[in-house]
Amino acid sequence: xxxxxESGPGLVRPSETLSLTCTVSGxxxxxxxxxxxxxxxxxxxxxxxxxxxxxxxxIYYNPSLKSRLTISVDxxxxxxxxxxxxxxxxxxxxYYCARHFPVSSDSYPSWFDPWGQGTQVTVSS
Amino acid sequence: SYELSQPPSVSVSPGQTxxxxxxxxxxxxxxxxxxxxKAGQSPIIVVYKDSRRPSGIPERFSGSNSGNxxxxxxxxxxxxxxxxxxxxxxxxxTIVFGGGTRLTVL
Numbered sequence: 421x422x423x424x425x426e427s428g429p430g431l432v433r434p435s436e437t438l439s440l441t442c443t444v445s446g447x448x449x450x451x452x453x454x455x456x457x458x459x460x461x462x463x464x465x466x467x468x469x470x471x472x473x474x475x476x477x478x479i480y481y482n483p484s485l486k487s488r489l490t491i492s493v494d495x496x497x498x499x500x501x502x503x504x505x506x507x508x509x510x511x512x513x514x515y516y517c518a519r520h521f522p523v524s525s526d527s528y529p530s531w532f533d534p535w536g537q538g539t540q541v542t543v544s545s
Numbered sequence: 546s547y548e549l550s551q552p553p554s555v556s557v558s559p560g561q562t563x564x565x566x567x568x569x570x571x572x573x574x575x576x577x578x579x580x581x582x583k584a585g586q587s588p589i590i591v592v593y594k595d596s597r598r599p600s601g602i603p604e605r606f607s608g609s610n611s612g613n614x615x616x617x618x619x620x621x622x623x624x625x626x627x628x629x630x631x632x633x634x635x636x637x638x639t640i641v642f643g644g645g646t647r648l649t650v651l
Contacts, residue, residue: 457640467580467588467631469640480638483546516587523576523594528635531578531593538587 422446424517424536432543438507442500442517442536450475450495455520455529458491458502460513461538468513472520472529473500480529507543514538547636549643556649563619565646567632570613575634577615579608582645583628591630592617624650 428440442456449456455478458470471481471491481489490503500517518532550568557563567577577595580588590599592608595615605620619626627650632643 459642466629466645467582467633467642469642472640480640482639521593523635529640530576530635531590531633532580532588533590533593533599535587535589 422519422534424519424534426515426517426536426539428515428539428541430540430542432507432511432541433545434508434543435506438502438504438511438541438543440502440515440517440539440541442502444498444500444517444519447519449493449498449500452476453525454522456493456500457518457520457529457532458500459516459518459532459535460511461516462510462513470502470515474529509543512541512543514540546639547634547641549632549634549641551630551632551643551646553644554647554649556651557619557622558651559624560621563622563626563648563650565617565619565630565648567615567617567643568613569615569634569641572613572615572634573611575610575636577608577610578633579615579617580631580633581626581628582631588631619648622648622650626650 423445425443455474457472488505516538518535520529523530578593582588595610596608
């Protein structure tokens with residue numbers, strides 16, 4: 421059974437760096453069959469895609485976050501990581517990691533399944 | 546940048562058919578997927594590649610995509626289907642979500 425578990429600091433000060441990890445179990449994180457992605461959801465609002473990583477080094481970032489964002493994978497510990505620099509209150513959200521399926525083999529990412537339970541991050545002084 | 550539009554809310558009576566639409570320019574040229582998110586829970590996929598239903602999702606959930614509109618249809622809606630529903634596509638090198646539709650089962 422595949423499981424994704426996000427973890428993070430909970431509270432981050434404005435202008436500082438947010439670091440989150442997602443531990444994957446039940447499936448190989450360096451499989452060529454799927455991608456890995458991050459999605460966030462501000463309180464009471466909709467879903468916002470953050471970025472998607474493919475083990476072969478293909479990374480896609482939300483253009484609105486790209487300048488502050490780094491996504492990486494550590495296959496040795498089966499962990500996906502997200503680093504978001506210079507955070508503001510607008511970055512307050514629940515952050516989800518999810519497996520990201522391609523439309524077809526060696527194609528672009530399409531749907532997310534499954535999702536982790538999410539980790540809540542508040543940016544406040 | 547590409548945009549997807551959804552009505553903020555849809556209401557349906559139990560046992561009736563709920564229709565949730567997602568609009569975007571030439572949407573039929575893209576694969577649409579739909580997520581269900583119940584209060585306090587993570588989203589789950591209910592339809593992918595326009596009309597395919599993952600294992601474990603009831604047959605009353607179906608999807609279609611034509612022209613500029615994709616549709617999620619829930620037949621014989623149950624109280625348990627009350628949730629927020631989001632459409633999503635891949636456009637160029639980005640993932641785009643619709644704003645979400647809150648389905649209320651009255």
